[in-house]
Amino acid sequence: MTVAITGNTYPVKDQIKALGGRWDADRKAWMVPDDRADEARKLVAGSPSKFSCDAGRRPTKCRMCGHVERRNARGYPIGDRILRSGECQSCYEERKMGY
Ligand SMILES: [Zn+2]
Incomplete structure (x- = not known):
């Protein structure tokens, strides 16, 4: 077995x-x-989780609205960024405003 x-x-x-x-x-x-x-x-x-670089593990898709983060050739975000919390900037701000 x-x-x-x-x-x-x-x-x-x-x-x-x-x-x-x-x-x-x-x-x-x-x-x-x-x-x-x-x-x-x-x-x-007990295995260390630092092996994969932190940046690679950041969410790139909003878990609220499904918005996918896009970046230009220089690595700058186009439109809404996806935050570490897994939601895009807009959803974060909506939540903060309490809609
Ligand atoms: Zn969103």
Whole structure:
């Protein structure tokens, strides 16, 4: 029996492999023997998340209205920016105004 381990596995992939894990590309999960699954989960839970750059993880689509952030060739936003909270500037301002 194997158990699928997902989450922030990239920083600890070598350790998971050492536990007998195999990468399942279809599931996008590590398949780990179930007697090692707890160890693997602990590795993933404690893995550093700084590996991917923070800017790449910023939301680019508003979760309120679906507006997608656009940037010009120089990287400046065109129109509404998407804020860290996952909403665009307009939705943020509407919420702040209490509409
Ligand atoms: Zn919006």
